[in-house]
Amino acid sequence: MIRFDVITAFPELITSYCNESIIARAQKADKIKIFAHNLRNWTTDRHKVIDDKVFGGGPGMLLKVEPLFKAITELKQKAISDGFIPKVYISVASGNLFTQQKAGQIAHADENRAYIILCGHYEGFDARIMEFVDETLTVGPYVLTGGELASLIMIDAVTRLLPGVLGNESSANLETTFTLSNGKILVDEEYPQYTTPAVFTFTDEQGVEQTRRVPDILRSGHHKKIQEENNSQRVKKVLVTE
Ligand SMILES: C[S@@+](CC[C@H](N)C(=O)[O-])C[C@H]1O[C@@H](n2cnc3c(N)ncnc32)[C@H](O)[C@@H]1O
Structure with a gap:
């Protein structure tokens, strides 16, 4: 079984896509589990602040390291206690290119795997979070407004390769x-x-x-x-x- 835990400031972007069509049916049939987690759940202040200005100047806001760190730590522990091997991906425009081969490797894993994906937004992340991720992920050589689309591309490409999801297995071949x-x-x-x-x-x-x-x-x-x-x-x- 594969599970995706997407950490995002905009969880509805994930759920609205994943609750339709083939991905929704795959979840209902227990072929895959997809959870969208609101990064604000791991803030401690009253206003649930997840971003702040960049030290040294520069335009835009960065996602703060503490809520991201807490989210990763908690979701890794949860995955392990549920019997999944966790792997943490971070979406960055300059990351390792996500390919069909990669989708196949993920889809055909024979153990329970939990893929935790950090979605950036605004100008991206406080760089100190990189220490706590296993792999970077880019979906192509262009800059998106956020990592949600990148996560969805990964989830979509993997889900349709899972046995029984397309119904007609030969269509993917x-x-x-x-x-x-x-x-x-x-x-x-x-x-x-x-x-x-x-x-x-x-x-x-x-x-x-x-x-x-x-x-x-x-x-x-x-x-x-x-x-x-x-x-x-x-x-x-x-x-x-x-
Ligand atoms: C506006 S972008 C930040 C771009 C960053 N300042 C840079 O120059 O690389 C906001 C977020 O979108 C996501 N993102 C943008 N382009 C992406 C891509 N091609 N693949 C995966 N994620 C991407 C990342 O999570 C990134 O932190």
Whole structure:
């Protein structure tokens, strides 16, 4: 069993996403447990302050180290007493890149694992918290307003790989794959797929009527030929080059 404990100043951002669709069903079916914890629960002052100005100047506010430290300590202890091995991730724009391979490693662990994820906000964290985390996490080379989206990306990518979550296990096997090689991301792209209508008609910007048909072979019912056609339509490309 995998469990995610997300520490955030905005827990509703996590729960609103995780309480819908596939992730919600996975939780109901006990495939995964997801907890969103409000960082303010670990403050001791009346106003539940979690952030403050940066020493030495600079714009914006930083998340304070004490509530983060208390949250990590308490959630690690809770995970251990519940029989889970904890690992603490911190979301930072410059962290270790979260990949499909990583999602697979997490999803296929054979022990009970608790992933505690710290979500930054504003300008980020007091740097002293880094001593208490196991790994950094980035979802890509861009700066987000907070770590909540990064946590959700990780939770989402892992959850759909858990046995029984998608219903049709083969759908995850046929999907786009990514291989990291010499600083490049090599993509084996899923073949194009179509649904009804078999014939799609529209009027283009020049006012000319256009028709796009689903390839006949895909409607032939001939499974071997369909498989061959789909395999031939997979595209290999480089997603990112340095
Ligand atoms: C506005 S960002 C802070 C950016 C920070 N001042 C910097 O220059 O790296 C606020 C928070 O969003 C999260 N975040 C931003 N970009 C991210 C990314 N690409 N992957 C994961 N988390 C990210 C981190 O938790 C970060 O502390």
